[in-house]
Amino acid sequence: MATIRSIAERANVSIATVSKVLNGKNGVKEETRQLILNVAQELNYRPNLNARSLKSGRAYTIGIIAEDITVFNTPDIIDGIALACDRANYHYILANLRLFKRFGHHMPDEATHMAILKDAISVLLSRQVAGILYVGSHSHVVNCLAELTEVPIVCAYCTSPSLTSVIYDDEKAGYDLTECLLRHGDTRIGMITGPVESPHSTNRSRGHMRALYAHSVPYDPTLTLPGDWERDSGFAYAKTLIDAGVTAIFAHNDIMALGVLDYCNANGIDVGKDLRLIGFDNRDISLVTRPRLSTVLPPLNEIGQTAAAELLRILDGGSQEAKVIQLSCKIIERESTLGTEAAL
Amino acid sequence: MATIRSIAERANVSIATVSKVLNGKNGVKEETRQLILNVAQELNYRPNLNARSLKSGRAYTIGIIAEDITVFNTPDIIDGIALACDRANYHYILANLRLFKRFGHHMPDEATHMAILKDAISVLLSRQVAGILYVGSHSHVVNCLAELTEVPIVCAYCTSPSLTSVIYDDEKAGYDLTECLLRHGDTRIGMITGPVESPHSTNRSRGHMRALYAHSVPYDPTLTLPGDWERDSGFAYAKTLIDAGVTAIFAHNDIMALGVLDYCNANGIDVGKDLRLIGFDNRDISLVTRPRLSTVLPPLNEIGQTAAAELLRILDGGSQEAKVIQLSCKIIERESTLGTEAAL
DNA sequence: TGGGCGCAAGTAAACGTTTACCTTCCTGCC
DNA sequence: GGCAGGAAGGTAAACGTTTACTTGCGCCCA
Numbered sequence: 001m002a003t004i005r006s007i008a009e010r011a012n013v014s015i016a017t018v019s020k021v022l023n024g025k026n027g028v029k030e031e032t033r034q035l036i037l038n039v040a041q042e043l044n045y046r047p048n049l050n051a052r053s054l055k056s057g058r059a060y061t062i063g064i065i066a067e068d069i070t071v072f073n074t075p076d077i078i079d080g081i082a083l084a085c086d087r088a089n090y091h092y093i094l095a096n097l098r099l100f101k102r103f104g105h106h107m108p109d110e111a112t113h114m115a116i117l118k119d120a121i122s123v124l125l126s127r128q129v130a131g132i133l134y135v136g137s138h139s140h141v142v143n144c145l146a147e148l149t150e151v152p153i154v155c156a157y158c159t160s161p162s163l164t165s166v167i168y169d170d171e172k173a174g175y176d177l178t179e180c181l182l183r184h185g186d187t188r189i190g191m192i193t194g195p196v197e198s199p200h201s202t203n204r205s206r207g208h209m210r211a212l213y214a215h216s217v218p219y220d221p222t223l224t225l226p227g228d229w230e231r232d233s234g235f236a237y238a239k240t241l242i243d244a245g246v247t248a249i250f251a252h253n254d255i256m257a258l259g260v261l262d263y264c265n266a267n268g269i270d271v272g273k274d275l276r277l278i279g280f281d282n283r284d285i286s287l288v289t290r291p292r293l294s295t296v297l298p299p300l301n302e303i304g305q306t307a308a309a310e311l312l313r314i315l316d317g318g319s320q321e322a323k324v325i326q327l328s329c330k331i332i333e334r335e336s337t338l339g340t341e342a343a344l
Numbered sequence: 345m346a347t348i349r350s351i352a353e354r355a356n357v358s359i360a361t362v363s364k365v366l367n368g369k370n371g372v373k374e375e376t377r378q379l380i381l382n383v384a385q386e387l388n389y390r391p392n393l394n395a396r397s398l399k400s401g402r403a404y405t406i407g408i409i410a411e412d413i414t415v416f417n418t419p420d421i422i423d424g425i426a427l428a429c430d431r432a433n434y435h436y437i438l439a440n441l442r443l444f445k446r447f448g449h450h451m452p453d454e455a456t457h458m459a460i461l462k463d464a465i466s467v468l469l470s471r472q473v474a475g476i477l478y479v480g481s482h483s484h485v486v487n488c489l490a491e492l493t494e495v496p497i498v499c500a501y502c503t504s505p506s507l508t509s510v511i512y513d514d515e516k517a518g519y520d521l522t523e524c525l526l527r528h529g530d531t532r533i534g535m536i537t538g539p540v541e542s543p544h545s546t547n548r549s550r551g552h553m554r555a556l557y558a559h560s561v562p563y564d565p566t567l568t569l570p571g572d573w574e575r576d577s578g579f580a581y582a583k584t585l586i587d588a589g590v591t592a593i594f595a596h597n598d599i600m601a602l603g604v605l606d607y608c609n610a611n612g613i614d615v616g617k618d619l620r621l622i623g624f625d626n627r628d629i630s631l632v633t634r635p636r637l638s639t640v641l642p643p644l645n646e647i648g649q650t651a652a653a654e655l656l657r658i659l660d661g662g663s664q665e666a667k668v669i670q671l672s673c674k675i676i677e678r679e680s681t682l683g684t685e686a687a688l
Numbered sequence: 689t690g691g692g693c694g695c696a697a698g699t700a701a702a703c704g705t706t707t708a709c710c711t712t713c714c715t716g717c718c
Numbered sequence: 719g720g721c722a723g724g725a726a727g728g729t730a731a732a733c734g735t736t737t738a739c740t741t742g743c744g745c746c747c748a
Contacts, residue, residue: 265634363706371727392704
């Protein structure tokens with residue numbers, strides 16, 4: 001491997017001069033500069049980033065901790081982070097916690113989660129990362145560790161009281177989507193939420209209620225039912241809600257919306273005409289259903305980009321004050337709200 | 345940050361002794377060893393991996409180059425790699441080429457691809473990775489670069505003449521799946537392949553023909569039609585094949601199978617009874633269709649694990665001889681081949 | 689003419705480790 | 719008593735950089 005020293009020898013200059021050229025500092029004659037660049041090229045020189053980071057203390061590297069890279073929304077967020085890093089000439093090191101792969105949907109107890117996270121942070125800090133991005137939805141644990149960690153942490157896709165976080169705006173999504181249904185003429189709107197303790201659902205519901213209030217439509221709490229994110233709960237509650245006379249259903253994720261669709265298809269209810277249905281997440285499946293499912297697209301890539309930009313800003317000396325940045329979702333209407341003819 | 349030196353001072357020993365303890369070498373009294381470990385713990389010491397790698401030349405780090413982390417099968421492969429690395433106490437650095445995000449399905453010309461790849465390799469080598477794992481399906485370019493790169497490269501999910509590669513066995517999948525259909529009693533089997541230049545399709549077709557031959561069923565080439573991986577081509581060819589009297593269709597991916605399903609649903613053909621249909625990839629959507637789609641599950645995680653294990657073996661001094669490791673897919677039968685009642 | 693200045697280049701120390709080699713000291717044996 | 723040998727620990731160089739400081743030199747202006 002070519003080093004700065006071998007270049008210096010070949011070009012008959014000192015290593016300091018080579019270093020200056022390679023780092024774009026001035027104080028070197030153009031002629032010498034060209035000579036050194038040529039020699040470097042010739043020797044196929046590549047700086048040893050480890051050595052550079054060791055000496056200078058600056059590594060231009062951040063760590064990404066992902067709860068589980070195989071969970072459907074994670075890759076897009078990471079892609080956004082990668083994009084922002086590329087733009088800023090930063091590198092990133094990924095640590096994959098494999099939480100879902102290891103524990104399934106039942107997250108491990110807090111102590112285990114904490115231990116796993118601690119390990120990951122340890123490795124990243126050993127690699128001298130300047131900051132950490134946490135990607136996932138279980139942020140409470142991160143919060144506990146934030147004080148112990150000597151580098152700034154930013155959360156993507158979850159919030160944490162003491163950390164800057166970038167998430168999408170659930171309340172606004174709930175509001176917008178409800179307005180959208182109201183425009184369709186629906187006034188009895190059923191909602192199948194996630195588990196009651198999910199802040200996603202709480203916020204979406206709040207937006208829903210605010211929109212109803214803003215349009216002077218009464219809110220009927222019996223039309224809001226707590227699902228468990230799974231298909232069956234959508235199926236089961238579809239009956240309850242339809243029997244209660246709703247003309248539209250907002251399922252808090254696409255999977256439960258699928259369950260609603262199952263029920264309707266099995267009972268001859270024409271979704272898009274007799275009933276409007278909208279899901280959440282814009283998963284692959286939403287394009288495949290019959291009718292195609294209207295849904296809400298969270299700005300995953302932008303969340304990644306923004307979180308990374310925010311971390312880099314802090315690393316650049318910007319204010320560390322914790323804040324929550326909320327990005328807007330996009331409502332994607334398809335046949336399940338527009339009707340079959342209209343959408344084609 | 346605590347260093348080996350600060351530990352040495354606090355424990356009143358030399359840095360060499362501390363290093364010995366931290367690296368588990370012997371020649372240190374148990375008493376001293378404990379003292380040092382305690383002090384290290386107390387100071388919350390974390391070794392500086394950059395310094396370690398600089399001095400020792402060993403970084404225990406590999407690089408992963410992924411064509412695009414947002415493509416549906418990539419995260420699982422990377423997860424497998426991460427698992428293998430964790431087990432072997434190796435670290436990995438991810439480089440995401442963002443190829444599909446940037447260029448869509450039309451890959452960039454070879455020169456551009458090469459330039460992007462070269463950049464990524466450069467960065468990884470700068471970080472002193474001991475080896476590289478290439479994850480993606482466009483391997484010809486990697487091959488060109490293999491000689492220029494001073495570290496071993498292993499391909500996951502694609503093959504390259506001069507490199508060790510880990511892929512799934514398309515031919516076997518085609519064979520097994522055809523046998524499965526033959527067992528159902530189908531003798532006229534239609535096939536909608538990918539584009540003719542796709543080796544995936546070529547190999548699956550070969551397996552298909554071999555299975556027919558092995559069971560003395562004549563192969564009718566007019567029943568094999570070249571699709572383009574997209575839904576519409578499945579829809580279009582479904583008509584052709586069904587008119588030609590097939591009783592089963594093997595679409596070379598789930599998306600095209602979806603198109604077939606569209607056609608059948610629109611024309612009152614009972615898939616699972618009048619016609620058996622099987623896709624490929626086990627994408628999320630295959631669980632959602634009506635009827636649920638039978639498909640083939642490629643061993644993505646295992647491919648990642650195996651590729652990583654293979655690279656680590658080479659790094660450990662094992663033979664560098666290029667070989668192709670083929671792992672078996674799993675056939676997942678659902679309603680589209682079993683019929684609606686049987687599968688429930 | 690000479691002092692001062694600024695440019696170009698070089699010197700050497702340092703970053704946090706690892707490691708080859710050296711020193712001490714103790715034990716045991718002839 | 720002398721000495722080999724081994725255990726426990728220390729010394730210092732090196733890895734590939736960056737960087738503060740120094741040197742040398744030509745030029746300008748008083």
